[in-house]
Amino acid sequence: MPVYLDCNATTQVDQEVADLVFKLMREEYGNAGSRTHAFGASAKKYVEQARTQVAAVTDDDKSTVIFTSGATESNNIALLGLENYAKKQNKKHIITTEIEHKSVLEPIQELQKRGFEVTYLPANADGLIDAVTLKNALRDDTFLVSIMHINNETGSIQPIGEFCSALEGHDAYFHVDAAQSFGKYSEVLKNERIDLISASGHKLYAPKGIGALIQRKRGFIKVPLKPILFGGGQERSLRPGTLAVPLIAGFGLACELAVKNSPNRLENAKNLKVEVLDFLAKYDAEINGQNTSDYVVNFSIPEVNSEAAIVMFKDVVAVSNGSACTSNSYTPSHVLVSMGLNENRINGAIRMSWSHQTEAIPFIQLSEKIEQLL
Structure with a gap:
């Protein structure tokens, strides 16, 4: 080979992670939503433990973690989930970049079709976005800024800290696609000016099909996301569907190992x-x-x-x-x-x-x- x-x-799944995932598929296979027996209680325990492990990567509380199928779904929830809020506030301007992953660009293009205005910031020859360019692009009706942390093609590390500084004093929500950095270059992601963070399990030695969206609070108020899928009420009704307990537990362990190693x-x-x-x-x-x-x-x-x-x-x-x-x-x-x-x-x-x-x-x-x- x-x-x-x-x-x-x-990435290749870490052996410890694979062993845990297999165990929860074959031995402790309960549904975390089952409240009537020990199998369900055990499954829920694993989910909540994983929520704590994922949150620890960015020093967040476990209540901020919404489990998804991966960064693509997290990005879609973060972007499309703010549509109702933006319309109520009569704010229809979005800032993103020309070098985002398609899972950010395509949802934003969908919002454009629905009447939103978008400013696409260009990269320079080094593959980097200038924070001054971001600051100059801000408008009174800007409600969302979405910029990735590490580019998936070039690996260029964007100056997220500078972007946070540029956004000080403006109430636009800041979303960061951290698929390539979560658990690897996590320090800057702890900046509280970032409102939403998308993470992917299979970029961090966990299985495919699992990820998370970190939904922070400003003061005591969470980012006003609305679900884009319906049915079941799981994950505080923001991401319905039976929780993939083995994958969630595996992702949690992968995050714990990342913090440690x-x-x-x-x-x-x-x-x-x-x-x-x-x-x-x-x-x-x-x-x-x-x-x-x-x-x-x-x-x-x-x-x-x-x-x-x-x-x-x-x-x-x-x-x-x-x-x-x-x-x-x-x-x-x-x-x-x-x-x-x-x-x-x-x-x-x-x-x-x-x-x-x-x-x-x-x-x-x-x-x-x-x-x-x-």
């Missing part, structure tokens, strides 16, 4: 990134994005097409050339286009992403493949 280097798309994991990632950058320098690779996560490198090697390279690499390493959510599309990356990169650089862009579980990259074999492409 090739070495897996596509951790921005998904984050420094060591980050150090491993940094060391591996140094090796990757040293290797790429031999081929005059252009790095796409700056101020990037230590878990990813997006690069272009002159005269090398990404599609051809990925086919050539397939028996050595598993990499990608963009978001896994749009991998069936051959349209140029909207992220790299916003950065103003030229067509050849965009067409040659390859994303290599790893985790603390990545043992070693086969640089010798990878070099042989690159030489064949040049």
